[in-house]
Amino acid sequence: MQIYAPDGPIGTPDSPRVPARAVLTGLRIGVLDNGKPNARLVMVRAASQLADRTGARVALVTDKGPNHNAATPCSDEVLDRLTKEVDLVITGSAD
Amino acid sequence: MNPVAARTSATPTAAPDAELLEVGDSPEALLALFAERGWGDGLPLVAPTPERVSAMLAALGDVDPDEVIATLPPRFGQATRRIIAVNAVLAGCAPEHLPVVVTAVRALARPEVNLRGVNATTHCVAPLLVVHGEIAGQAGYNGGIGAFGPGNRANAATGRAVRLILLHVAGAVPGPGDASTQGGPAKYSYCVAENAAATPWEGYAASVGVHASSAVTVHCGEGPHNVHDMESSEPAPILDKLASAMATLGPNNVVIAQGEFFVALCPEHASTIAAHGWSRRDIQSYLYQRARLPAADVRAAFVSRAWEPWMHAVPDDELLPMTGHPDHIRVFVCGGPGKHSSIIPSWGMTKSVTLPIEP
Numbered sequence: 001m002q003i004y005a006p007d008g009p010i011g012t013p014d015s016p017r018v019p020a021r022a023v024l025t026g027l028r029i030g031v032l033d034n035g036k037p038n039a040r041l042v043m044v045r046a047a048s049q050l051a052d053r054t055g056a057r058v059a060l061v062t063d064k065g066p067n068h069n070a071a072t073p074c075s076d077e078v079l080d081r082l083t084k085e086v087d088l089v090i091t092g093s094a095d
Numbered sequence: 096m097n098p099v100a101a102r103t104s105a106t107p108t109a110a111p112d113a114e115l116l117e118v119g120d121s122p123e124a125l126l127a128l129f130a131e132r133g134w135g136d137g138l139p140l141v142a143p144t145p146e147r148v149s150a151m152l153a154a155l156g157d158v159d160p161d162e163v164i165a166t167l168p169p170r171f172g173q174a175t176r177r178i179i180a181v182n183a184v185l186a187g188c189a190p191e192h193l194p195v196v197v198t199a200v201r202a203l204a205r206p207e208v209n210l211r212g213v214n215a216t217t218h219c220v221a222p223l224l225v226v227h228g229e230i231a232g233q234a235g236y237n238g239g240i241g242a243f244g245p246g247n248r249a250n251a252a253t254g255r256a257v258r259l260i261l262l263h264v265a266g267a268v269p270g271p272g273d274a275s276t277q278g279g280p281a282k283y284s285y286c287v288a289e290n291a292a293a294t295p296w297e298g299y300a301a302s303v304g305v306h307a308s309s310a311v312t313v314h315c316g317e318g319p320h321n322v323h324d325m326e327s328s329e330p331a332p333i334l335d336k337l338a339s340a341m342a343t344l345g346p347n348n349v350v351i352a353q354g355e356f357f358v359a360l361c362p363e364h365a366s367t368i369a370a371h372g373w374s375r376r377d378i379q380s381y382l383y384q385r386a387r388l389p390a391a392d393v394r395a396a397f398v399s400r401a402w403e404p405w406m407h408a409v410p411d412d413e414l415l416p417m418t419g420h421p422d423h424i425r426v427f428v429c430g431g432p433g434k435h436s437s438i439i440p441s442w443g444m445t446k447s448v449t450l451p452i453e454p
Contacts, residue, residue, distance in 0.1 A: 001117075001118060001119075001120050001142060001144055002115050002116065002117060002118075002144060002145060003115070003116050003118055003125070003142050003143050003144055004113050004114065004115060004116075004143045004144075004145065004148055004177070004178075004181040005113070005114040005115070005116055005181075006134055006143065006178070006181050006182050006185060006259065006263040006264075007134070007170075007172060007178075007263040007264060008113065008172050008173050008174065008175060008178035008263070008264050009172070009173050010170060010171055010172055010173070011163070011166040011171045011172070011173045012166075012171070013168075013171050035399050036399075037398070037399075066404075067401045067402075068401075069399065069401055069444065071209065071212040071216060071442075071443070071444035072209070072212070072444055
C-alpha cells in the first residue's frame with residue numbers, strides 16, 4: 001500500500017547562521033554564558049585555548065542579560081554588544 | 096513481509112511536498128518501516144494512506160490542505176494541514192478531531208510558547224491540551240471521570256497526534272531533538288476537556304478573553320500532581336493543600352517567575368469553593384498568597400533565578416510566592432466524582448495559549 005511520510009518538508013529558520021570564519025588569527029572571541037552551572041567555566045577555558053592556538057583573543061565574556069537563560073535568546077542589549085565587540089561567539093544551549 | 100519501503104515517483108496522487116511511500120499491508124510492516132526511519136512513538140499506528148488522509152482533511156472543509164500552518168523547531172519542519180492530517184491518522188484520530196489538532200499546532204507555534212525550548216530542554220515538559228466548548232461534546236472529548244487517563248479515543252488520539260507531529264515535523268526525537276533527561280508519560284499523549292457542565296464560573300477560554308464556541312488551550316508543563324481533600328467543606332483548607340503541592344523546590348516555577356501553574360479542580364472541590372462565593376480570581380489570589388517558600392530556602396537552593404525584579408528584594412526571613420503574579424495561576428474544572436484535584440507546574444520559560452478552533 002501507499003502511505004504518506006509523516007515528516008513533511010523542512011522550512012527556513014528565521015535566522016540562518018553566518019558562514020564560519022576560515023582563519024581566526026587576530027579575531028575577537030566572545031563567550032555567551034547560557035546561565036547553566038559551570039557553563040562559563042567550560043566555555044571560557046575553551047575560548048582561551050582556542051585563542052592560544054589561533055592567535056585570536058578573548059574580548060568579551062557575558063551572560064544573556066537579566067531574566068534570560070539557556071531556554072531563551074539573549075537580550076537585545078547583549079546581542080548589540082556581541083555584534084559590535086566580537087567576531088565570533090562561543091555559547092551552549094544545554095546543561 | 097518486507098518492511099523496506101521505496102519512494103514512489105511521479106505518482107498522480109502525491110500532494111506538493113508530501114511524500115508517498117510503498118509499504119507492505121500488514122501493521123507489522125508499517126511499524127518496521129517507522130522504526131527503520133526513526134519515526135513513531137513506539138506504539139502501533141494506523142497507516143496514513145491517501146484515502147484516509149483525504150477523509151481526514153475533509154473534516155476541515157474548503158481550505159488549502161497544503162498551506163503551512165506552522166514551521167516547528169528544532170527541525171523547522173513545515174506543518175501543513177495535510178501533514179497534520181497524516182499524523183492524526185497515524186495516531187488514531189477521527190476526522191472530527193482534526194480541527195483541534197490543527198488549532199493546537201497553531202497555538203504551539205506562537206512565540207510565547209517557546210516551542211524550541213519546550214522541545215529541546217532536559218526538562219520533562221509536554222504540551223497539555225485542554226479542549227473547551229461545543230467541540231468537546233460534539234467530538235467526544237472527556238472532561239469527566241478519568242479525563243487524564245485512558246479509555247477515550249478523542250483525548251488519547253488527539254494528544255498522541257500532537258506528540259507525533261512534534262516527533263516527526265518538529266524533530267523532537269529523544270536524543271537529537273529532545274534532550275529530556277527522563278522523558279515522561281505525558282509525552283505520549285496529554286489532552287483533556289474542560290468539564291464545562293461542572294464549572295461554576297465562566298468557562299476557562301472566556302476567562303482569558305477567548306469568546307468562541309470552541310477553543311483549545313496549550314500549557315507546556317509537567318504531568319498532573321494529585322491533591323486530595325476528602326474532608327473539607329470550606330475553600331481555604333482545600334486550597335491550602337493545593338498551595339502545599341505547589342510550594343516545593345522541585346518545579347521550575349520556583350526560580351522562573353513567569354511560569355504558570357495550571358490548577359485542574361475536580362467538580363466537587365470547585366462546587367465547594369464556589370458555594371462560598373469564591374470566584375476564579377479569589378482562588379488565584381489565595382493560592383498566590385499561600386503557595387510560598389521562605390526566601391532564604393530558595394536562595395540557598397538556586398543560584399540562577401529568573402525572578403521579577405521585586406522578588407529579588409524580598410528579605411530572607413519572609414516568604415516568596417511560587418510565581419510572579421496571581422494571573423499565572425490558571426484554574427479550570429476537570430474530572431468526575433470524587434475529591435481529587437491536581438496541579439500542573441510549568442516548564443517555566445513558556446506561556447500558555449488559548450485559541451479558537453479554526454480549520
